[in-house]
Structure formats: C-alpha cells, structure tokens
Amino acid sequence: MNKFDAGAMKTPTGWIGYFRMVHHAENRVLRNGRHDIIFATEAEALKAANTAFFEYLNSPIVGISSMGGSKKGVAKKAAEAIFRKGKRIEVERRRATA
Numbered sequence: 001m002n003k004f005d006a007g008a009m010k011t012p013t014g015w016i017g018y019f020r021m022v023h024h025a026e027n028r029v030l031r032n033g034r035h036d037i038i039f040a041t042e043a044e045a046l047k048a049a050n051t052a053f054f055e056y057l058n059s060p061i062v063g064i065s066s067m068g069g070s071k072k073g074v075a076k077k078a079a080e081a082i083f084r085k086g087k088r089i090e091v092e093r094r095r096a097t098a
Contacts, residue, residue, distance in 0.1 A: 006053040008045035014038040017049030019056065028052075 005027075006019040016036050018027040030037045030045075030052055039045035 004053075006046070006049040008039070008042045008049060010042070011036075011038070014040055015042050015045035017045040017047075017052070019049050019053035021056070 004020065004022060006017070008015050008017050016038065017030045020027050030048055037048070039048065
C-alpha cells in the first residue's frame with residue numbers, strides 16, 4: 001500500500017534514511033550525489049529522513065509563493081520577460097560546436 005513514510009534502515013556499514021510519497025511507490029534513499037548517506041545511528045538517519053521528507057512536502061508551496069504567487073502568476077511573469085508590450089524580443093541561440 002502506498003503511503004507517506006519516512007524511516008531508517010540498517011545496512012552492513014551503518015544506517016540509511018529514506019522517505020516515500022503517496023505518488024511514488026519506491027523509497028527515496030537520502031543520497032549525496034551518487035552514493036547513499038551512511039549515518040552512525042538510527043536516530044541520526046531518522047532525523048535526516050524526516051527533515052528531507054518535510055522539505056520535499058513543503059518545497060512547491062515555498063517555491064511558488066517566493067516567486068510571486070500562483071503557478072499562473074509565475075508563468076505570466078516569465079512570459080512577460082520574453083514578450084514586452086506586444087513586441088517580441090529576439091533571443092540569440094548558439095549552436096554547440098562539435
């Protein structure tokens with residue numbers, strides 16, 4: 001059953017933290033780049049997992065409100081940066097050199 005969850009799991013080298021969202025069936029292990037973060041104790045791993053879980057839950061709310069309101073408002077501001085007062089601003093594109 002899919003549900004919100006955060007926890008710690010014992011591994012041979014220490015403890016790892018993970019969290020799971022309703023819309024993702026797999027656990028998301030806390031990683032530093034390509035490697036799992038190994039914690040010395042279960043409490044450290046659980047605290048880090050809970051912190052990451054709440055940051056993930058709150059990020060869209062914080063991200064949108066800090067950019068100026070709703071998704072529609074943010075998109076409108078981005079469009080206005082490209083099209084000002086009905087005039088199109090040309091954007092130069094450079095090709096990648098092979």
